[in-house]
Amino acid sequence: MPVDPRTTKIYHITDVTNLPGIVAAGGLFSDAQVRATNQNTTEIGYAHIKQRRLDEYKISCCNGRAVGEFVPFYFCPRSPMLSTINRGNTGRPSGCQTSIVHLVSLVHHATALGQPWAISDGNAGANYTSFSNDNEALDNVNWDIVRSNSWGGDRLHIKMTEFLIADFFPMTSFTEIGCQNEQVAAQVKQIMARQIPPLRVHVSPHWYY
Numbered sequence: 242m243p244v245d246p247r248t249t250k251i252y253h254i255t256d257v258t259n260l261p262g263i264v265a266a267g268g269l270f271s272d273a274q275v276r277a278t279n280q281n282t283t284e285i286g287y288a289h290i291k292q293r294r295l296d297e298y299k300i301s302c303c304n305g306r307a308v309g310e311f312v313p314f315y316f317c318p319r320s321p322m323l324s325t326i327n328r329g330n331t332g333r334p335s336g337c338q339t340s341i342v343h344l345v346s347l348v349h350h351a352t353a354l355g356q357p358w359a360i361s362d363g364n365a366g367a368n369y370t371s372f373s374n375d376n377e378a379l380d381n382v383n384w385d386i387v388r389s390n391s392w393g394g395d396r397l398h399i400k401m402t403e404f405l406i407a408d409f410f411p412m413t414s415f416t417e418i419g420c421q422n423e424q425v426a427a428q429v430k431q432i433m434a435r436q437i438p439p440l441r442v443h444v445s446p447h448w449y450y
Contacts, residue, residue, distance in 0.1 A: 244379045246348035250416075251314035251404045253344045254323055256283040257425050260342065260432050268411035269344070273310040285341065286322065287331050290366045298365065300372045303357040303407065308365050311358075311405035314351075316387045318343050318419060318448035321400055327450050338449050342429060343419035348379060348404060350414040357407040363398035365405060370398075372405075417441040421449045 295309030392400035
């Protein structure tokens with residue numbers, strides 16, 4: 242049975258300190274746009290890999306545009322990248338996942354924006370990754386691995402399959418925000434108090450390590 246884009250969730254992780262700026266901007270910008278406009282953000286990923294996504298890794302099905310020109314999403318919470326960040330491997334303090342939130346939307350909301358998009362067959366920050374934006378792209382995702390919490394060895398690359406949307410993703414296309422604890426959820430609710438339509442903010446510790 243084909244995978245339904247109307248019910249397939251996508252997840253973007255960011256530090257809660259970035260949320261006021263995201264709300265003020267009306268949504269998420271790609272790394273290329275963030276750098277072009279000199280936005281001040283709290284980085285949680287690997288700086289050198291972000292640079293490669295801007296300079297080296299291209300998406301052939303989107304006219305060869307750089308990966309870094311797209312806003313990235315995973316198809317699952319509790320991603321391997323979150324684990325890496327939480328262990329302190331990217332330069333953030335160990336245990337920092339407590340301040341990281343999951344911004345959640347649906348594939349259908351993203352593709353309805355009318356912007357270029359693509360789905361990778363694994364980690365988009367690798368030079369052997371391929372991309373697709375045809376009608377079968379969502380069906381071809383290895384959902385058994387993407388949805389599994391067992392992703393060691395060769396499974397790691399596939400677990401990090403990404404949905405990428407060009408340039409900008411508006412706040413109005415998000416559906417919910419998942420947090421690790423009540424304190425951060427309260428902080429998010431305060432930041433989002435005037436957001437229309439309102440987003441569901443919830444505590445989901447099983448999305449974390």
